[in-house]
Amino acid sequence: IRNYGVWVGRPTRFIAQSAHQDHTTPHINLFLRDGSEDADGFDREIQAAINVKSTQADTRLVFWFIRDFAHHPFVHHLADLDPGFHRIKPHSDNDDGDEEEDEVFNSYHARSYHHRYNQPHHPTLPGLDYLRTTPQLLDLEAGRLLPHDIPGNDNDMLDELEPILKDAIHRRATAYVFGSAFGGSGGCGIHDVHMNQGSRKTYEDAVHKDGGMVFRFEDGRWEAVFLAFASQVVPTDYRG
Incomplete structure (x- = not known):
């Protein structure tokens, strides 16, 4: 998973693609500053591209929403992070090529933006791992299998994610978005905001490089959203 890390920023708006707008590879695009x-x-907007439908035969996603994430010790790694993108050090030997890819990414942004993109990997920040982070991040069995966008209430990905994002924007939360950073002439952002292991061989897999979203509110509350594709399988080995 190239350029893996966490982007810290203030969510300002989002665009949710309905089935009518994109029935193949829809996303919710969350924008951060x-x-x-x-x-x-x-001032620059960062785009977080969040998958809400799979391209596999089973197009559903598994959705976890943890309303009280403040009790998990992982938040202590996040509380003091400055806004911006923080690269997370590769965890295992199956990350060959990450350093070279990171250099290309950082070289582009060092030329194009006034920001700290040429920083080294964060020395202590761990990556997310749905299966290996201790204490356990989530209860695998508690995940809800949800389609992208169907008639009715509280029964699909858009129904679940939109209120969470609206609340985070309204309450001026700080967002911590884990995934793979990208950049180009059209802007920059982060994608792969979902579990990044247990996939078919045509997709990249890695341990300690899962995506997800954590929100910190001004009243001290923390929330977390984790996503996986229904086609991903567990458990996984050290290569993901």
Whole structure:
């Protein structure tokens, strides 16, 4: 999983693609501001591309929403992070090539943006792992299998995610989005905001490199959203 890390910022808006708008590979695009500027000196929006449908035969996603995440010790790693993208050190030997890929990513952003993209890997920040983080991040059996967008209430991915994101924006939460950072002439952001192991061989897998979203509220409350594709299988080995 190239350029793996966590992007810290303030969520400001989102665009949710319905089945009518995109029935093949829809996303919810959540936009963050992290205080950085583009090459012209304007405040920059970071895009978090969140999958809400799989391209596999079973198109559903597994959805976990943890309303009280403050009790989990993982939040102590996040509380003092500055806004911006923080690369997370590769965990195992199956991450060959990450350093070279990171250098390409950082070189582009060092030229294009006034921000700290050439920072080294964070020395202590661990990656997310749905299966290996201790204490356990989530109860696998508690995940809800949800389609993308169907008639009715409280029965699909859009029904579940939209209220969470609206609340985070309204309450001026800080978002910690884990995944794979990308950049280009059209902007930059983060994707693979879901479990990144147990996939078919055509997709990249890795341990301690799962995606997800954690929200910190001004009243001290923490929430977490974790996602996986129905086609992903567990358990996984050290290669994911």
